[in-house]
Amino acid sequence: MKGLLVTGTDTGVGKTVVSAGLVAWARRRGPVAPWKPVESGTAEHGGRPADAALLARCAGLELEHVCLVALSEPLAPVVAARRAGVELSVAALDAGAAALSARGLPIVEGVGGALVEVSEGLMVADLPARWGLRAVVVAGNRLGVLSHTLLTVEALLARGADVAGVVLNTLHAGPPSVAEQNNAAELRRTLPAGVPLLGTVPFVAEPEPEALARAVEGVALRLFGGRMDVGQGAQGKR
Ligand SMILES: Nc1ncnc2c1ncn2[C@@H]1O[C@H](COP(=O)(O)OP(=O)(O)OP(=O)(O)O)[C@@H](O)[C@H]1O
Ligand SMILES: [Mg+2]
Known part of the structure; x- marks a missing residue:
């Protein structure tokens, strides 16, 4: 089965929340291989790549398997890497991606938005x-997400991506605004044929x-x- 590349409409829209949930869900059915190839902003979390750490925890893996390059400053990866004197090697990224499927179902979190x-x-x-992955677009449910989602999907399709669909993610507790109440229906109406709204993810307090x-x-x-069959050793199949 093809793995997933989870991208989103922006930074901070819930890519990690959705990726981590999918990792935790898939893990009950077989081995998973979560990956956050490049993570910036680790200085805000005591030097730890927090996204990779949550993915690792949801998979029951050590952090070292989940992050290739961790960058301290909360900046676009190429800027953070340049300032830190770190190389973002395409060969190393490709090799890391190629190694995933031998370990389990690849679930890869992107960084920032799709054109980062x-x-x-x-x-x-x-x-x-x-990398032969299906793209999932996490759309943060707020005013403006309709255009950001369609732009993201267009950019992915223009680059030959197999877009599995869009996930509308709830970014706050409490009652939704009028925009937030209408976004799911508007996305269903306007997304291109073959790109479904896969569902809405609620706010998860903990x-x-x-x-x-x-x-x-x-x-x-x-x-x-x-169709979920990610290999031998599947535990807790439901
Ligand atoms: N459904 C949700 N329920 C509860 N909190 C959420 C939800 N979605 C996002 N958040 C919170 O919003 C913040 C941003 O979410 P998240 O880290 O998943 O975004 P991201 O798109 O992965 O960001 P980045 O570009 O930094 O990787 C986090 O503090 C996260 O816990
Ligand atoms: Mg993240």
Whole structure:
């Protein structure tokens, strides 16, 4: 089964929440290989790549398997890497991606939005086709997301991505605004043919693996359905 490349409409829209939920959900059915190839802004989390750490926890893996390059400053990867004197090697990124499927179902979190570079000249939106992954677009449910989602999907399709669909993610507790109440229906109406709205993810007050898996269950079933078979050693099959 093809793995996933989880991108989004922007930074801070819930890519990690959705990726971590999918990792926690898929792990019950077989081995998973989560990956956050490049993570910037680790200085804000005591030097640890926090996204990779949550993905690792949801998979029951050590952090070292989940992050290739961790960068301290909260900047676009190429800028953070240049300032730190770190090389973002395309060969190392490609090799890391190629090694994933031997370990389990690849679930790869992008960085920032779809047209962010992971190395100079190589954008997140190039990765699904390059690495043979299906793209999932996490759309933060707020005013403005309709245009951001359609732009993201267009950019992915223009780069030859197989776009599995869009996940509308709730970014706050409490009652939704009028825009937030209408975004799902508007996306269903305006997304290109063949790109479904996979579902809406609720606000998860305590983002622990179990709660995250429950929150993405509907999305996971749309993505994997009964076809989920990620290898031997599947535990807790339901
Ligand atoms: N459904 C949700 N329930 C609860 N909190 C959420 C939800 N979605 C996002 N958040 C919170 O919003 C913040 C941003 O979410 P997240 O880290 O998943 O975004 P991201 O798109 O992965 O960002 P980045 O570009 O930094 O990787 C986090 O503090 C996260 O816990
Ligand atoms: Mg993230």
